[in-house]
């Protein structure tokens with residue numbers, strides 16, 4: 001396996017980029033979790049418990065929490081630097097990223113009591129907020145048609161329904177859950193009547209919540225959830241009843257920006273690996289990278305990634321400025337996921353047969369980065385947002 005030089009390339013100094021200290025520390029941490037660690041987990045579809053524990057111990061998953069509640073009070077711009085470096089190092093932040101993006105819903109819309117109750121424990125690494133429950137099989141992307149219903153009974157909501165593709169549910173203590181509290185047909189707008197609940201998974205499992213793991217083409221710990229008369233205290237509702245769609249969008253926009261930064265990290269991983277391999281692999285008596293047919297796709301991937309990264313930075317800055325950043329968050333996710341997918345395909349092609357070997361890490365990263373054209377929002381739906389919300393074209397749905 002000729003990957004030694006490629007590993008060096010993955011450690012290219014990033015001093016000229018944002019948050020160099022965060023990047024340096026994260027690269028150091030990730031060096032303890034080499035490809036062999038991820039390959040073994042991937043084979044068995046096991047959760048990277050040790051990796052996530054190290055991130056929690058280092059305070060990396062509480063970067064957004066205010067200092068007085070135990071966090072480091074940084075913004076999404078700092079978090080994007082971290083996620084990019086995790087992915088650039090060959091690791092996968094998908095196991096832990098939800099704690100950072102769901103934070104938007106709790107930080108911007110949770111009550112003072114809820115923040116005081118949960119955030120210090122999350123910051124101390126005692127509580128995990130890693131599950132985000134929105135998608136349902138029948139409604140798909142059409143979120144306002146979710147059918148999981150919470151009816152009010154005294155000081156509890158009683159939740160019935162099911163969710164699909166809810167990742168990390170088996171590895172989280174809390175879940176941000178979107179439910180309907182007023183039937184869609186009784187609402188003035190389809191997005192009315194939705195409510196956000198913060199569910200304590202430790203109490204819920206076995207008392208109305210059942211989790212069924214789904215095996216997928218990548219190791220993402222995703223599951224199906226079944227709610228059968230699950231009682232959730234009204235005190236666990238985030239914000240007002242019926243206004244949940246607006247609150248969940250804060251988390252969704254943060255999610256799109258963070259996942260875009262993961263895609264930038266993936267793309268840089270592929271570009272660095274491809275450049276290193278193309279320089280050292282000799283066929284027909286010369287380095288394959290001497291052929292422009294091999295060089296140009298690598299150069300194109302670099303150009304696409306550099307452009308997408310600039311939009312990811314702008315989206316994170318806009319979000320940190322207090323804006324919803326919806327259009328830039330969507331645009332960043334679109335461009336970054338396309339850049340990482342192009343880079344993944346280019347890298348596999350550059351490596352020839354070697355790219356298909358498990359020990360190269362390329363086939364694993366190739367599968368991992370493909371997800372981001374579909375989740376958390378598919379490419380078509382982003383194009384639809386730009387068409388109708390930015391360009392004023394007629395709505396198609």
Ligand SMILES: Cc1cc2nc3c(=O)[nH]c(=O)nc-3n(C[C@H](O)[C@H](O)[C@H](O)COP(=O)(O)OP(=O)(O)OC[C@H]3O[C@@H](n4cnc5c(N)ncnc54)[C@H](O)[C@@H]3O)c2cc1C
Nearest residue numbers: 132133134135140141165166167220222375376377378380
């Ligand atoms: C591994 C994995 C992890 C996930 N984790 C989570 C999670 O933690 N929490 C959570 O809530 N969800 C999660 N999801 C769900 C994910 O967000 C959805 O899969 C995604 O939003 C797409 O929804 P869908 O699968 O229902 O596709 P559908 O809505 O059924 O769409 C199918 C295809 O049709 C296209 N399409 C649909 N309508 C239109 C239209 N009007 N115009 C053009 N094209 C259209 C879509 O772009 C898509 O390509 C996860 C999914 C996966 C695969």
